[in-house]
Amino acid sequence: MTAAADEDLAAGFDATIAAGDRIEPRDWMPEGYRKTLVRQIAQHAHSEIIGMQPEGNWITRAPSLRRKAILLAKVQDEAGHGLYLYSACETLGVSRRDLMEQLISGAQKYSSIFNYPTLSYADVGTIGWLVDGAAICNQVPLCRTSYGPYGRAMIRICKEESFHQRQGYELLATMMRGTDEQRAMVQESVDRFWKPALMMFGPPDADSPNTQQSMDWGIKRHTNDELRARFIEMSAPQAAALGVTLPGNDLDWDEFWRIVKGGGPCNAQRIAHRKKAHDDGAWVREAATAYARSPR
Amino acid sequence: MTNSDWPLYEVFVRSKRGLNHVHVGSLHAPDDAMALRHARDVYTRRSEGVSIWVVRSDTITASSPGEKDPLFAPSGDKVYRHPTFYDIPDNVPHM
Numbered sequence: 527m528t529a530a531a532d533e534d535l536a537a538g539f540d541a542t543i544a545a546g547d548r549i550e551p552r553d554w555m556p557e558g559y560r561k562t563l564v565r566q567i568a569q570h571a572h573s574e575i576i577g578m579q580p581e582g583n584w585i586t587r588a589p590s591l592r593r594k595a596i597l598l599a600k601v602q603d604e605a606g607h608g609l610y611l612y613s614a615c616e617t618l619g620v621s622r623r624d625l626m627e628q629l630i631s632g633a634q635k636y637s638s639i640f641n642y643p644t645l646s647y648a649d650v651g652t653i654g655w656l657v658d659g660a661a662i663c664n665q666v667p668l669c670r671t672s673y674g675p676y677g678r679a680m681i682r683i684c685k686e687e688s689f690h691q692r693q694g695y696e697l698l699a700t701m702m703r704g705t706d707e708q709r710a711m712v713q714e715s716v717d718r719f720w721k722p723a724l725m726m727f728g729p730p731d732a733d734s735p736n737t738q739q740s741m742d743w744g745i746k747r748h749t750n751d752e753l754r755a756r757f758i759e760m761s762a763p764q765a766a767a768l769g770v771t772l773p774g775n776d777l778d779w780d781e782f783w784r785i786v787k788g789g790g791p792c793n794a795q796r797i798a799h800r801k802k803a804h805d806d807g808a809w810v811r812e813a814a815t816a817y818a819r820s821p822r
Numbered sequence: 823m824t825n826s827d828w829p830l831y832e833v834f835v836r837s838k839r840g841l842n843h844v845h846v847g848s849l850h851a852p853d854d855a856m857a858l859r860h861a862r863d864v865y866t867r868r869s870e871g872v873s874i875w876v877v878r879s880d881t882i883t884a885s886s887p888g889e890k891d892p893l894f895a896p897s898g899d900k901v902y903r904h905p906t907f908y909d910i911p912d913n914v915p916h917m
Contacts (some may be wrong), residue, residue: 552887602867609864613848616830623827677845681888686868811852815828818852 543744550615559743563673564618565634566745570635571611572629576796580644581653589647595632596693597650607683609711614675630801638782639722641790648701648708648715654694656723656761658714662687663757664727672744682774695764702710702769713770714744725782727754761819830879831857831863843875851876882900 535554542549549555578601585601588594610624628634639657644650665687668680701708728734728750740746748756758775765772785793828850834843846865851857851862857876866874885893910917 552884554887599867606864606867609849610847616848682847737843813858814852818856 529575542646542809543672546744547674548677549622550674558739559745560618560744562619562740562745563676564615565607566740567615567618568620568625568628568634569636569677571608571615572634573640574604574608574611576636576640576800579796579799581641581650581794583644584647584650587647593647593650593697600654600690600693603686606684607679610679610682611676614679617675626804630797630804632797633708635786637726637811638785638790639726640796641792642699642722643717643786643792645718646711646715646729648698648711649719651694651697651701651712652715652719654684654690654692656694656700656719657726658687658694659761660693660723660726660757663753663760665749666755667753670747671821676745684698695768698768698770709769712768716765716770717773720777721777724754724758725779726777727751729782791808828852831861831876832879832882833857833861834875834877835865836873837871839872842906843873846870848879854878 536556536650537554539553539559542553544624549559558785564675580603581604582606585594585597588597593614596616615625629636641658644653665680665684669677669684671677671680698712731737731749731751736749737746737749741749761772785788788794830853830903831851832848833846835846849857849860851860854876859880861873861874865871888896897903904910
């Protein structure tokens with residue numbers, strides 16, 4: 527291809543972004559744009575899949591059939607969200623096998639929030655309210671992201687996340703109407719999850735060197751600190767209505783980076799469990815493949 | 823063998839009677855029947871559809887984005903194909 531043709535393609539890409547139009551899978555795109563999207567969408571997909579574990583931990587110990595049905599549906603949604611996002615990521619020319627391998631090897635990351643343990647059933651409520659709440663805050667602007675398949679996956683996900691947040695808040699509200707012990711469980715859970723939830727928006731803008739390029743490309747629409755501030759503002763009246771106190775907003779970024787780099791309380795356990803689930807499912811995939819190939 | 827070796831399918835869902843099937847996404851499956859089952863689980867957990875089509879992605883023939891201009895150019899200069907091209911007096915009803 528000639529240099530002039532390359533320039534034409536780049537100009538076409540820039541014009542599409544400038545017009546606020548979407549880039550679609552077979553369009554030409556700069557390699558940096560593609561790489562940034564693969565990294566971000568893969569991280570997002572892995573977060574959904576790993577995110578099934580902290581809550582899945584409580585399915586067999588749900589306090590009622592109602593709560594169990596809700597939690598099962600929610601964890602099943604997380605699997606679905608992971609699949610939407612893996613599909614979007616594959617449109618960029620990476621294979622599902624590569625994505626899986628890079629999660630297991632640690633080459634690609636997932637949200638640091640899922641490396642914290644879930645110690646009580648109140649955590650199921652807190653995760654719905656604060657963790658899914660933070661995710662929604664992050665994801666609503668991504669429905670308008672410049673890459674078509676990513677935006678469409680985010681629209682589907684946002685529709686479903688609303689149920690996740692509301693079931694969590696309702697769970698906590700129910701506990702707050704219970705005994706002193708239950709109220710204490712809710713406060714203790716909120717105390718543990720508030721700051722990690724705030725860290726879900728990523729490092730402060732000053733330490734987020736890729737943000738400006740991502741915004742220029744229309745991948746991100748707001749900076750980490752903008753979204754974090756918006757979430758804090760939205761959460762305050764919700765906490766007041768619930769009757770819990772939110773801890774302060776001073777964040778320990780050393781802790782954040784330690785967990786991102788694999789040093790969190792549950793990093794090793796999460797990856798080992800994911801690998802085991804994949805390995806344990808091998809016979810099912812093999813059987814389905816054999817059946818598909820058998821003459822019928 | 824992992825599911826990355828399974829072929830990719832595109833999924834289309836008719837949300838209700840009277841509407842077209844619309845593309846909703848894709849998934850991997852070992853065969854057509856499993857693709858349909860996976861599509862139900864992944865794309866219609868909340869009664870989003872009354873009918874699903876799955877089709878292997880490698881059987882779809884698509885126009886290339888590079889051909890966009892030459893392929894669609896012929897319709898660009900035919901404004902007379904649109905009803906608003908024609909002036910009809912205001913006092914002529916039902917048109």
